[in-house]
Each structure stands twice: as C-alpha cells, then as structure tokens.
Amino acid sequence: MRIVIVGGGISGLSTAFYVKQYRPECEVTVLERHDRLGGTVGTREIGGFRFEQGSNGFLSSKSDTLDLVKASGGEHLLLPSCDVARIRYIYKDTLHRLPESPPTFLGTGLLSWRGKLRTLAEVVVPARRDGADESVQSFGYRRVGREFTDTFLDAMTAGIYASTPQALSVKAAFPLVTALERDYGGLFRGMIAKRKNKAGPGGILMSFVGGMSTYIGHLGSVLDADVRTGVEVEGVSHERGRYRLHTDDGSLEADRLVLATPAYVAADLIRDMDAGAAGRLERIDYSPISVVGFGFHRLEHPLNGFGLLTTASARKPVLGVLWDSAIFPDRAPQGAKALRVMIGGQRQPELARQEDDRLIDTAIRGIRETMRIDVAPDVTFVKRWDRGIPNYPVGHLANVDTLFERLRVHPGLYLNSNAYYGIGLNDCVRNSREVARKVVEEA
Secondary structure (H helix, E strand, C coil), X not given: CEEEEECCXXXXXXXXXXXXXXXXXXXXXXXXXXXXXXXXXXXXXXXXXXXXXXXXXXXXXXXXXXXXXXXXXXXXXXXXXXXXXHCEEEECCCEEECCCCHHHHHXXXXXXXXXXXXXXXXXXXXXXXXXCCCEHHHHHHHHCCHHHHHHHHHHHHHHHHCCCHHHCEHHHHCHHHHHHHHHHCCHHHHHHHHHHCCCCCCCCEEEECCCHHHHHHHHHHHCCCEEEECCCEEEEEEECCEEEEEECCEEEEECEEEECCCHHHHHHHHCCCCHHHHHHHHCCXXXXXXXXXXXXXXXXXXXXXXXXXXXXXXXXXXXXXXCHHHHCHHHCCCCCEEEEEEEECCCCHHHHCCCHHHXXXXXXXXXXXXXXXXXXXXXXXXXXXXXXXXXXXXXXHHHHHHHHHHHHHCCCEEECCCCCCCCCHHHHHHHHHHHHHHHHHCC
16 A cells, blocks of 8 residues: 655654554655755754754653654654753743742732732633633633733743734634633633642653754654655646646655645645635635844853743734753854744734845844843844744634545545644644554555
C-alpha cells in the first residue's frame, strides 16, 4: 500500500513516522514544496546567534512530543529551558511581573482592587451548561470580569495565537478551560480539584540543542520513507479508487493521501475534486505575524525571564518580546544576548505586512518603549508570515466538524495540520499520531 503525505512540516513528518511504526510494510512518500523540511518550524543562525522563525519549543506537561522524540531516538537532543524562563511579564501601563501565586496576584498592579475582587468572585458565577460556542472575550467577561479579560486574556491570546479575545472561540482555542467550567462548575474550582489530584498545569518548555531545526533534521533522517523536497503538488484527482497527484515533476498515485498542509493549500489541491470541502477549508483564517530577531554582543538589560506580552490598551506596536538567550542560552554566543519581537496578528495586521526596514524600526521602537533598550543591535533577523497562525473564531469547530464529515465521501483522504484542532507542537504530534492510526486501520 502506498501512502503519500503532502507537506514536510512537523505534522507531515510525524504522520510518516507513526505510519511506519504501525505498519512498517507500507510504502510512504513525503512531498515538500520548499527545499527544506520543517514548515513554519525552522532555525536561522546569523553571526553566532540562533533565531527561530516559528515555534521555539513545546511544554513537557503533555507527553506527545516527548514520546515522539524518544521513539525516534532523539532524546539526546533535548534542551530544557532555564529556570528563569518561568518569570514572565505583561506590559500594560508599565512592565509588570506576571503573578504566580495568590499573594502575588493580590499585590499585582495589573488590576485594580475592584478587578481583583471581581476575578475572585468567579467561584460564585453559575456555570454555563448549554455547550454553546462563545468568544474568549465573552467567556472571560462572564466568568472573571472585564478587567481580568482585557489584561490577562488579551495578552495571552496575543502571545499564543497572535489574536484577540473577541476574535477567538474559547472552545476551539482553549478547550481545557471550557472543560473546567463544564466538569467542575468553574475555573477556580476546577484548578483546585486538579491540584488535589496532581493533574494541574505545569511542565517545562523544551527545545533542542542548536534550535528546533536540529530535531526536524533528525526526524527527517530517521524516517523510513521517500522524502522529496522541492516538489510542488499542483492538484489532486480520484481515479479508479486511487488518488493521483499532479506535480511540477510529473505525477504519482497513492492508495492513501494525507494533506499535511495549511488549510488554504489543501483547498487549492482538492478544489476540482470537491468544491464544497474546499470552501470549508477557505473559511479557516490565518493571522499575519512578523518576527524580528536582534542579537546584542553587549546589552545591559538582564533579560531576566521568558519575556513580555503587551495588552491592547498599552497601544504598543508589538505583541510581545521573547528573551531567547535567557530561555535557551545557546541562542547567543557567550556573553551576548538575543531576543525576538512579535509584530502584527489580529490586533494590528497591517504592521506585520510592512517591508523589512519598517519592521525593524517597529521592533526597535517596541523594545525601547517596553524595555527601555536604546542600543542598536549587532545582528538582525526578519521573518514575515502573511498567513502565520490559524485563527479559530466562534464557529470554527462546527466548520471543521462539517468539513471532516464531508470528507467521509472520499475514503483514504485525510487532512492534518494546525488549522483544525490545536496549533501547538504537542497538538500537531498528537493529531498526526491519530491520523496515522486511521490511515493504517482503514487500509
């Protein structure tokens, strides 16, 4: 049986790995249109500094990625973040350390006393039981109040999704949060119960020695598959029970086909075969985001923490700043420091689409206004993503469920990327393992 996977990002590579784990006899081909593997995951080294163009790691609180790393023989490449990475900041009117305990929450200047009392009153807010979808903003206003939502949830959605509370579905973006209300009647009640059961959130941010590309290279090298880069798939058709892929290098057939691509790419590939499914795929929106990295051979700022996120009310030109060399010291030469600035998103999409020189100016202004850094960087890195991170609005899950139900009329065709059920590395690996299981079980 021949299985073809279109897309050589973490979703495509993980799917290929698990298919061979489940059914070693399967013939697996991976097609990637770019000349490198990894998709949005990739590390650039410039002048001894290492900058991630996308994700900088994954949390060990979920075992999905760790299990893949161990199964693929890459455990020796793992690099845990430094302890200082647990310290995080939010910029509102000034820079505030994110509270990590009840006493520090009560003492934070991020909320007024009225806002703190409203947040604590969450324990008496009735649970919503109808299961209806709602925005993160609506959920937050209802459970923890406007002030907490416009500060903490606003910064969090910017940092994770490059989005805003009003533009995100809470069920799609934060399913564990809605589960707390559903299962325990409230957020605080749920967190207390999970802590008693030692099942609360936690974990360590993990990456790899030399950056995320190190593991992508390792995974690609150990795959028992035909991996082809620089191959553009231009369309897909279904003929006599098999799928035919039309590429810029000819064509090939597959018994099973996995489209591990962004939703808009998958839409173009299957449009002639199923215009309705393509339309569903096109409803999935992406947030534009640009990454600007700076390397400093000398910088007085201690970078003592993970970094900072801004709130919309702060009216700053950046979503946040990651203090990379504090998180993973090998991101900068000895004695030097590196950071990355995130620009744009759903909050200010026009800023993400600026030319490189304007992006650099915006990033410099951002670190000057939030961190008081007024030193010219020695090394600069820029990566623009016109469609960077999938945005899950209210109705996203209903759209995706309908899409996947429609695809049942195309047996042997599977969709797998961060566009559907989770954008994090752990989500992608978990979904890839599940898709691989379906591929071999339905064979």
